[in-house]
Amino acid sequence: MPTEPKREKNWKHLYTRSVKLARARQLGVEYPRVTEAQLTQEPEDLPKPSQTNVLFVCSRNQWRSPTAEQVWRKHPALSVRSEGTSPNARHRVSVNDLHWAQVIFVMEEKHKSRLLAEYRRVIENKTIHVLDIPDDYKYMAPELVDLLRDSVGAILRLE
Incomplete structure (x- = not known):
């Protein structure tokens, strides 16, 4: 008799999961967003010993994070990427990007909250810095470039 309740419990679990999957498909949402396999896989790109992998994150990967990537792209001590947290971002944050990154810079506190x-589990041992740069700047705006050079340079102790 002890096996019967367990079978029933498993049946309920499978049914609930299938309902969630069906609802996610109906809404056009990935479910689960991050699979167990993605969480445990090794990063694709291993860092070069002399470079620090830096990921810049904003909402839509349209102005702030691409500007940060452009500003720091040619620095010899850094390897940089930019991503967005929004589903309609030009380049959306992925598990591979988070595995790759050694340091993560987010433009606002809400971006850190979304990543968390x-x-x-992917970023629990990563360093995340909030730059507090509002969405008030266009791509490569001189004020934005200066803010990024000063804040990121100070945090990473770069010129």
Whole structure:
């Protein structure tokens, strides 16, 4: 008799999961967002010994993070990428990007919260810096470039 309740419990679990999957498909959402396999896989790109992998994150990967990537792209001590947290971002943050990054810079506190909500286990040992740069700048705006040079340079102790 002890096996019967366990079978029933498994059946309920499978049914609930299938309902969630069906609802996610109906809404056009990935479910689960991050699979167990993605969480445990090794990063694709191993860092070069002399470079630090830096990921810049904003909402739509349209102005702030691409500007940061452009500003720091040619620095010899850094390897940089930019991503967005929004589903309609030009380049959306992925598990591979988070595995790759050694340091993560987010433009606002909400970006850090979104990363923690979706990828907590992936980024639990990563350094995340909030730059507090509002979405008030266009791509490569001189004020934005100066802010990024000063703040990122100070945090990473770069020229």
